[in-house]
Amino acid sequence: MLVTFLAGAISMGVIYLYACLGETIIEKVGNLNLGIPGIMCLGALGGAIGINLYYAIFGEVTIGILIVFFGILFSMVFAGLGGLIYSFLTVSLQANQNVTGLALTTFGVGLMKFIGSNMNVSRFPQASLSFKNGINFGNPEGFLGTIYKGFCEIFLSHGILVYLSFALAVIIFIVVYKTRTGLYIRAIGESPQTADSQGIDVRGYKYICIIVGSGIAGLGGLYYVFDRSGGTTFVEAAIEAFGWMSVALVIFSMWKPFRGALGSILFGGLYILPQFLPISNTQLKIFAILPYVVTVIVLIFTSIFDRKDSQPPKSLGINYFREER
Amino acid sequence: MKEKTEKLRTPLFTISKRTDFSFKRGLLIRAIMISASLLVALIISLIIIKKPVGQILSALFRGAFLMPDKLLLDTCLLLGFGIAVVPAFRMKYWNMGANGQVLVSALSSVVLMFYLGEWGSRSGLNNVLLILLMFASSIISSVIWAVIPAIFKAKFGTNETLFTLMMNYIAIALVSYINFVMTKGTKESVGIVNSLHHTGWFPTLFGNDYMFSIVIIVLMTLFVTFYMTKTKHGFEAIVCGDSIKTAKYVGMNTNKITIRTLILSGILTGIIGFLYASAINHTVTEATGGLGFTAVLLSWLSNFNPLVMALVCFFLAFLTNGTSKVSSQFRLGSNDLSNVIIGLIFFSILVSEFFIRYKIRFNKRIKRQEVSE
Numbered sequence: 001m002l003v004t005f006l007a008g009a010i011s012m013g014v015i016y017l018y019a020c021l022g023e024t025i026i027e028k029v030g031n032l033n034l035g036i037p038g039i040m041c042l043g044a045l046g047g048a049i050g051i052n053l054y055y056a057i058f059g060e061v062t063i064g065i066l067i068v069f070f071g072i073l074f075s076m077v078f079a080g081l082g083g084l085i086y087s088f089l090t091v092s093l094q095a096n097q098n099v100t101g102l103a104l105t106t107f108g109v110g111l112m113k114f115i116g117s118n119m120n121v122s123r124f125p126q127a128s129l130s131f132k133n134g135i136n137f138g139n140p141e142g143f144l145g146t147i148y149k150g151f152c153e154i155f156l157s158h159g160i161l162v163y164l165s166f167a168l169a170v171i172i173f174i175v176v177y178k179t180r181t182g183l184y185i186r187a188i189g190e191s192p193q194t195a196d197s198q199g200i201d202v203r204g205y206k207y208i209c210i211i212v213g214s215g216i217a218g219l220g221g222l223y224y225v226f227d228r229s230g231g232t233t234f235v236e237a238a239i240e241a242f243g244w245m246s247v248a249l250v251i252f253s254m255w256k257p258f259r260g261a262l263g264s265i266l267f268g269g270l271y272i273l274p275q276f277l278p279i280s281n282t283q284l285k286i287f288a289i290l291p292y293v294v295t296v297i298v299l300i301f302t303s304i305f306d307r308k309d310s311q312p313p314k315s316l317g318i319n320y321f322r323e324e325r
Numbered sequence: 326m327k328e329k330t331e332k333l334r335t336p337l338f339t340i341s342k343r344t345d346f347s348f349k350r351g352l353l354i355r356a357i358m359i360s361a362s363l364l365v366a367l368i369i370s371l372i373i374i375k376k377p378v379g380q381i382l383s384a385l386f387r388g389a390f391l392m393p394d395k396l397l398l399d400t401c402l403l404l405g406f407g408i409a410v411v412p413a414f415r416m417k418y419w420n421m422g423a424n425g426q427v428l429v430s431a432l433s434s435v436v437l438m439f440y441l442g443e444w445g446s447r448s449g450l451n452n453v454l455l456i457l458l459m460f461a462s463s464i465i466s467s468v469i470w471a472v473i474p475a476i477f478k479a480k481f482g483t484n485e486t487l488f489t490l491m492m493n494y495i496a497i498a499l500v501s502y503i504n505f506v507m508t509k510g511t512k513e514s515v516g517i518v519n520s521l522h523h524t525g526w527f528p529t530l531f532g533n534d535y536m537f538s539i540v541i542i543v544l545m546t547l548f549v550t551f552y553m554t555k556t557k558h559g560f561e562a563i564v565c566g567d568s569i570k571t572a573k574y575v576g577m578n579t580n581k582i583t584i585r586t587l588i589l590s591g592i593l594t595g596i597i598g599f600l601y602a603s604a605i606n607h608t609v610t611e612a613t614g615g616l617g618f619t620a621v622l623l624s625w626l627s628n629f630n631p632l633v634m635a636l637v638c639f640f641l642a643f644l645t646n647g648t649s650k651v652s653s654q655f656r657l658g659s660n661d662l663s664n665v666i667i668g669l670i671f672f673s674i675l676v677s678e679f680f681i682r683y684k685i686r687f688n689k690r691i692k693r694q695e696v697s698e
Contacts, residue, residue: 034486038668085672093679098419098486099625100675102618107668110661117659118373241494248487282510285502292491292498299491303483323341 003150013268015224017165019246020260022217029209030189030315034101037243038108039082043218044225045112046078047071051127064130079218080211087210094319124231131227132159161223173257189313192320248295338687354677362673366666374655388650389643398535399642405542406620408549409593412586416566422489424617425496430467430598434459435609438518438525445524467595475587479580517607527604538600550631562586626674
């Protein structure tokens with residue numbers, strides 16, 4: 001039971017983790033992107049289109065790795081295009097970030113539902129098997145064997161996107177905190193004026209970070225549709241709610257990738273917790289508020305204890321206009 | 326890096342802030358951009374629907390004007406949502422919680438209607454009392470929903486955008502839970518309450534079910550316009566939004582203003598929730614508060630001008646009603662075409678804002694060779 005719960009928490013948390021990592025990169029350059037739910041939907045839509053394209057090209061032959069590749073590629077491209085719209089509007093055209101983000105959410109969610117409901121979804125469950133393929137572990141016996149099996153089920157029973165997400169957390173940590181590029185990125189987030197005066201291409205970095213971040217966030221949508229829900233819930237997907245919680249998770253993680261990884265498992269655990277409690281169907285409905293209430297509590301606590309190392313990038317939410325120095 | 330600094334590079338164009346605003350120019354830019362977005366929307370729908378343009382457009386217009394009173398009601402509801410978020414937005418308080426506020430207020434009315442319906446049907450007086458009770462509970466619950474995040478924002482600076490978003494989802498979960506409780510766990514929705522004896526239903530005006538709601542929302546709009554432009558409270562909210570430092574410097578109690586403004590917002594959404602429960606739907610579902618986000622965007626992009634807002638609302642209501650007909654006629658399986666179009670329109674307005682506020686001047690190209698030598 002505990003093993004199933006922990007494994008479920010990780011596999012649920014990955015949805016939040018992708019979006020959280022993507023949004024972290026975007027916020028590091030000083031842009032608060034409220035379009036994450038829409039971008040995740042665009043990612044899911046892109047993945048679906050990519051996979052249908054795969055079946056159109058290769059027919060019924062299942063080459064797992066290619067299916068996953070098509071899914072990831074198209075998902076990132078579509079989500080990246082969403083990011084491009086957002087960055088064009090906010091970076092080049094100085095549009096209000098909150099409004100642009102909300103418009104992007106309206107557009108992305110709408111587009112996914114509109115195109116998705118007119119799409120051939122019959123092959124998605126089959127395709128999702130390629131995403132879900134875990135590592136096959138042996139079947140040892142005895143006490144140690146049980147522990148080994150539990151360990152494998154919690155950590156090694158997942159699909160490839162789960163490992164990719166945690167690998168990304170490590171990569172993003174290294175890039176943002178240990179390289180010169182990361183230093184530039186953080187400098188732009190703290191003070192774009194200073195960064196600009198040092199010859200850093202503020203707009204270029206903003207564009208790249210927002211587009212890459214959006215691409216990563218889009219994988220969250222892809223993962224939800226094709227791994228977590230097994231390709232069965234495409235249009236009815238609750239991606240929008242996940243998106244908002246991921247934005248909250250970025251605050252909870254204090255803009256740090258590793259904390260984001262731990263937080264996402266926590267959020268995932270909270271989401272699936274009611275299923276593991278001995279309660280009736282009616283009570284299950286009321287327990288659905290649990291993740292949101294906890295998010296609120298997290299928001300309140302992070303705002304009460306605002307420490308120096310847990311502050312958002314200083315220019316977050318403010319557009320940079322060169323002539324305004 | 327070094328190589329770059331040696332070359333003299335002129336940017337292709339320079340952007341500067343415009344000081345001259347011409348009304349005509351602004352209108353022209355907006356009109357061009359919105360038409361462009363509609364064209365894109367039309368192309369997307371042509372690709373998906375695969376039917377001639379004429380058929381799609383005729384379905385759109387027929388759907389929109391099929392029920393004129395429904396079109397008017399949708400316009401007014403959207404306007405009501407939009408106007409309810411204006412006071413908070415003028416002080417740059419990002420209240421995304423209009424959905425949740427309307428949901429809880431409609432929910433509280435429906436619960437009262439459901440459990441006191443029989444008592445209310447006994448006499449005319451009881452019915453009036455019930456309606457008053459519903460009205461009060463709607464306002465109170467909506468105000469509570471609006472004020473909780475405001476208090477935390479005022480006291481601790483808690484991020485109100487995410488807080489109010491979470492309050493929306495909590496409201497949605499509450500609605501589905503209480504619907505489940507009212508039907509004793511048998512159904513997802515309680516359905517139309519008191520459909521037999523109409524207890525707790527708002528009376529009709531001029532023989533039309535929707536007219537009362539429309540009148541009330543128009544009055545609400547007038548009130549908020551008056552409040553924001555003619556009263557001290559409204560002025561203080563605007564000052565807080567423009568510059569919180571100025572507000573503090575002249576001795577305004579910003580925390581008090583935040584909470585006061587959000588109480589007003591709560592009252593306004595409470596009225597809308599009450600109208601939903603008592604005069605329009607007579608039930609509550611998760612979709613009841615669905616207009617909140619659109620309202621946030623449209624009130625911001627109309628620059629909080631109530632007349633512009635009314636026009637935009639009418640246009641959006643026209644699109645929503647029209648596309649729903651398009652969806653049903655061409656069996657699209659989802660009603661989300663309107664959201665795609667609305668998203669595109671908002672993008673185009675954001676783009677046109679740029680061309681209205683900024684000036685672009687193209688620079689003469691200096692030949693590379695001359696410079697590098």
